[in-house]
Amino acid sequence: MALIVQKYGGSSVGSVERIQAVAKRVYKTVQAGNSVVVVVSAMGKTTDGLVKLANEISKSPNRREMDMLLSTGEQVTIALLSMALQEIGQAAISMTGAQVGIVTEAEHTRARILHIETGRLMGQINLGKVVVVAGFQGISSARKMEITTLGRGGSDTSAVALAAALGANFCEIYTDVPGILTTDPRLVPEAQLMTEITCDEMLELASLGAKVLHPRAVEIARNYGVPLVVRSSWTDQPGTWVTTSRTQERSLVNLELARPVDAIEFDINQAKFSLLRVPDKPGVAARLFGEISRQNVDVDLIIQSIHEGNTNDIAFTVNTHILKRDEAIAASIAPALRSQPNSDEAEVLVESNTAKVSISGAGMIGRPGVAAKIFATLAQAKVNIQMISTSEVKVSCLVDATDCDRAIVALCNAFEITASPAVLASPTPESPAVRGVALDMNQARLAIRQVPDQPGMAAKLFGLLAEYNISVDMIIQSQRCRVVDGVTRRDIAFTVARMDVENAQQKLTQVADELGWGEVVLDNAIAKVSIVGSGMVGQPGIAAKMFTALAENKINIQMIATSEIKISCVVGQDEGVKALQVIHTAFDLAGSEKFVVPV
Ligand SMILES: Nc1ncnc2c1ncn2[C@@H]1O[C@H](COP(=O)(O)OP(=O)(O)O)[C@@H](O)[C@H]1O
Numbered sequence: 001m002a003l004i005v006q007k008y009g010g011s012s013v014g015s016v017e018r019i020q021a022v023a024k025r026v027y028k029t030v031q032a033g034n035s036v037v038v039v040v041s042a043m044g045k046t047t048d049g050l051v052k053l054a055n056e057i058s059k060s061p062n063r064r065e066m067d068m069l070l071s072t073g074e075q076v077t078i079a080l081l082s083m084a085l086q087e088i089g090q091a092a093i094s095m096t097g098a099q100v101g102i103v104t105e106a107e108h109t110r111a112r113i114l115h116i117e118t119g120r121l122m123g124q125i126n127l128g129k130v131v132v133v134a135g136f137q138g139i140s141s142a143r144k145m146e147i148t149t150l151g152r153g154g155s156d157t158s159a160v161a162l163a164a165a166l167g168a169n170f171c172e173i174y175t176d177v178p179g180i181l182t183t184d185p186r187l188v189p190e191a192q193l194m195t196e197i198t199c200d201e202m203l204e205l206a207s208l209g210a211k212v213l214h215p216r217a218v219e220i221a222r223n224y225g226v227p228l229v230v231r232s233s234w235t236d237q238p239g240t241w242v243t244t245s246r247t248q249e250r251s252l253v254n255l256e257l258a259r260p261v262d263a264i265e266f267d268i269n270q271a272k273f274s275l276l277r278v279p280d281k282p283g284v285a286a287r288l289f290g291e292i293s294r295q296n297v298d299v300d301l302i303i304q305s306i307h308e309g310n311t312n313d314i315a316f317t318v319n320t321h322i323l324k325r326d327e328a329i330a331a332s333i334a335p336a337l338r339s340q341p342n343s344d345e346a347e348v349l350v351e352s353n354t355a356k357v358s359i360s361g362a363g364m365i366g367r368p369g370v371a372a373k374i375f376a377t378l379a380q381a382k383v384n385i386q387m388i389s390t391s392e393v394k395v396s397c398l399v400d401a402t403d404c405d406r407a408i409v410a411l412c413n414a415f416e417i418t419a420s421p422a423v424l425a426s427p428t429p430e431s432p433a434v435r436g437v438a439l440d441m442n443q444a445r446l447a448i449r450q451v452p453d454q455p456g457m458a459a460k461l462f463g464l465l466a467e468y469n470i471s472v473d474m475i476i477q478s479q480r481c482r483v484v485d486g487v488t489r490r491d492i493a494f495t496v497a498r499m500d501v502e503n504a505q506q507k508l509t510q511v512a513d514e515l516g517w518g519e520v521v522l523d524n525a526i527a528k529v530s531i532v533g534s535g536m537v538g539q540p541g542i543a544a545k546m547f548t549a550l551a552e553n554k555i556n557i558q559m560i561a562t563s564e565i566k567i568s569c570v571v572g573q574d575e576g577v578k579a580l581q582v583i584h585t586a587f588d589l590a591g592s593e594k595f596v597v598p599v
């Protein structure tokens, strides 16, 4: 007999008939000899409707009252599903987050789970009842009894956290698609179903826009080794398993606030190439990285900054073992990238004495204070950051090789862990280079012009945003420097969630004079398209293939950022869906079947 947590999302409980169908599935699972805890979301688009109501009354509703309002959606579903279960002869009881004892921090509308009392739940399970729990909600403390919510899409997080706390055998996420597909089937009907995906890959995909699973839920599954499967609530297909590799015993106290950083790694054999003033037109990145991959050179980090005038800067790192060869390649390609012979475009700069320091951990997701602490720590140690490359679970900084030891000591002290040389994740033979493609249309870009190039600037900038709980992604410093008023300056561009962008722009503009930077430019009309796959590690040519697919379709790349297992490109908003489709095709991810997502 197994203890199973099943989660049913809004689409699975969108009508009375669907709730009755869910009840039957739960009943069948119990009949097969299992104990079941069910976590449900609000019916259909109820939460959106409640948000709309609040916005009709206030432009910025009080966050406590917002939680009071939004938590009602799930309360309707738990009662109805319990009734439906009782109606077919299955003993059941509904419970709100407060009744279960899902204790969270006191951050209204985005609370993290601290711990879950399991006594009351287990008592009911031992009486033979199915417990139906309201997802997405908790209470800030047993004494204060303030209702909190976990943030939109938070029911996945409730379910996996409950599975971890109860030591459940596995957690099933039921939704309106048959599992995790190579991309969103609503945008690419030929998307293929996967039988499994690693937690690391799913974390990237989820945080890059694949909303089938919430990244916080994947984070908990990874940290606590919870077996997790995504399945369709309309069929009996086996779905997609999200696999975890290792788990050390971990305390269930401060469940979502456990150690934010798991590892500090360094690689002292990195060389940085910068191509300055590369023409800003489709095809340039494809040409450059196409040639590099034809020479079988594997690039590690790639960044392309925002354009200034009509040119961009592209920088990438390679292992110093192949530096000489790569130097020759970049120098030979540069003339071909110029729009006119003898122009000052595509100047190649090589810095061979650089080192990469990376900080990783799933706990940094949605916690902007962690990235800010990394930058603050490096600033205090007087380490200047030459290049920053970010993903939701990793921040890599390229620093001068002579600063590497100092950087590591400072970071190890700050995060209380030890460092180790970077070991490339070794993909298994089955790991495809590209597992999935994701599109995020909810990001906006901010560019700060002429930021003084001194240690501490990134710390101030991201520390300030962290104070307002604004998470930053795709941070890119331009490679080009400019001296203004005797100070060397660079532009810094980054993406943030669109809902935070105006606030971020305002806060950064307010301190512009004090911190000595220029204009803060906002672009809302962007889309971010990303490929993810642990098999891309050590395999040259993946970036080139992605850039070529975009170039062949005349889609201009505005920004590039990579981490070990993902490559993201920012393109114009109106080209986002097309970009997703052509990349999906380029990597041969399409299957023979077409998915139609039920409405
Ligand atoms: N890679 C992907 N695989 C499967 N579904 C995806 C993917 N990327 C995005 N989706 C979307 O996620 C949706 C399911 O998430 P969501 O609407 O939050 O479901 P629920 O209401 O069950 O919580 C699917 O209908 C699909 O459009």
Ligand SMILES: N[C@@H](CC(=O)OP(=O)(O)O)C(=O)O
Residues within 6 Å of the ligand: 008, 009, 010, 011, 041, 042, 047, 048, 073, 135, 136, 151, 152, 153, 154, 155, 156
């Ligand atoms: N009802 C909440 C929580 C949730 O997770 O919903 P769903 O499982 O339908 O995405 C929301 O809409 O944000």
